[in-house]
Amino acid sequence: MSNINLIIEERPRNIGNFMVGRLLPFKDKRMVGPFIFIDHMGPVSLSEKENMDIPPHPHIGLSTLTYLFEGAIMHRDSLGTEVEIKPGQVNWMTAGSGIVHSERTPGYLRHSDKTLHGLQIWVALPKDHEDMACSFYHADEEDLPQWTEGDIRYRLIAGTYAGKAAPVPVYSPLYLLEIKSSTEQTLHLGSELYGEAGLYILEGSVTGEGHTFEPRQLLVAKDARLCTFTMAPGTTIYIFGGEPLPEDRLIYWNFVATDHEHIDKAKEKWKAQDFVPVPGETGFVPLPPEPSNLKIK
Template sequence: MSNINLIIEERPRNIGNFMVGRLLPFKDKRMVGPFIFIDHMGPATMTERENMDVPPHPHIGLSTLTYLFEGNIMHKDSLGTEIEILPGQVNWMTAGKGIVHSERTPEYLRHSDKTLHGLQIWVALPKDLEEMECSFFHADEKDLPKWQEGDVSYCLIAGTFKGKASPVPVYSPLYFLEIKSETEQEITIGNDLYGEAGLYILNGSVTGEGHTFEPKQLLVAKDSKLCTFTMAANSTVYIFGGEPLPEDRYIYWNFVATDHEHIEKAKEMWKEQAFVPVPGETDFVPLPPEPSNLKLK
């Protein structure tokens, strides 16, 4: 019997002046463990006249995780954080009761050709921490657990796996793991996973149960304990998931909550510009037109 419950293809989305591939949420699978939102950015090539500019915008009820393969992003937030994100580093911003941030091409790159490629992820907070104080954590590439098993290299970006722990301060049991293979290899990691699990193929291909899967596909497992697959040579995949949160989630724009009232409060606060602003920035992303609120299972 197949252990693949669902195959999710990337869907193009415009996030302002930048196109991304949306993976989560998906109509048939709103969350994988506590992971509630995943965008694949790029790979995008920008000229000296093109830059990434996402003005200040708010979040509640979640942690954001930014992980780059190529390029640079300048992160600024309402805590006063100002830091450049480089490939292999982790930006982990916990919104809690509310935070505002902007994401832009660094000033020194704005008049030159550049590339940008990476993942932007939201992880929902447990219900009792939804309104915690906001915080920010940055991990350098050297701080992340890395190890080699033959021709296969592993990097634990967040959470716990095989007795190892990333320094990223997560708030529920989860894992976000990078696997790279130089040669064709069978990978069996099910006994070290827990909760729900998804496998995202960045490059190369994966074969399992007689089928071959290509880049820009997310495979969701029926049972994380049965996670076995073969990676083609020069492939990179990401395994993510963890224990699912017991409550449903509402998601509206950049807001995530178990209670619809928290969403409405955040909407009114943003309309009135009552969130703490990002120091030195005056522009902002306006609240979008009212869609139907999406309840996530």
């Protein structure tokens, strides 16, 4: 990738049931466009006695995007949504002023061995949308724009790219693009990208500026318009980014906001359990201790 500004290595984080690889936020690059949080989840093998069980927890000021490579997750939220996400599908949940959801292994998989692998992503909402009503959107694999150019396969997961638009309802200019190559290919994507751009390598390798980059690395470009790189055979990458938001963001736990007032209000509301509950759920994730620094830019 030409004009590489930063290389971010995955950092291990424990989310309870298993370890994930944290990509964003990073100390030297808190956001890429409106993307404020990215975890590479797995691949993890769970036995018949192990399951993903993330009890109800709240969000404000963001949209969450779940995209799986393997496995399945049952999503339930305070809107009454109950939907299973499978590989190639998209769960897009917009928190706005507040939503609560749980994520669990589906019932039919809870007593068998299984694998879970995917991406968990947060996209910060623009300031004039951070108090919007919450919503949920599920896209099946066939709903997403997909096309081939020679030995390269493209899938637009969210946003807009090259005149194509994914169906998920985004609220600022952005893109999340999956690219797979079966042979060595050199790509020149800069003319279709905008804002800030990041390139995440899931498998295979990418060469740029005389250097080869491996899986679990995130490359951040200095200028998205100069995005050029070579993919090795059998490589899968994700290009994401978009127009940066003009204001700084605060992040505390699952809350993202432009000011402390929104964060403090959400904290007190969750302590009092005043968020709308998830139907059929009884437990919840308690509010964690206060971090020393909330500022995310």
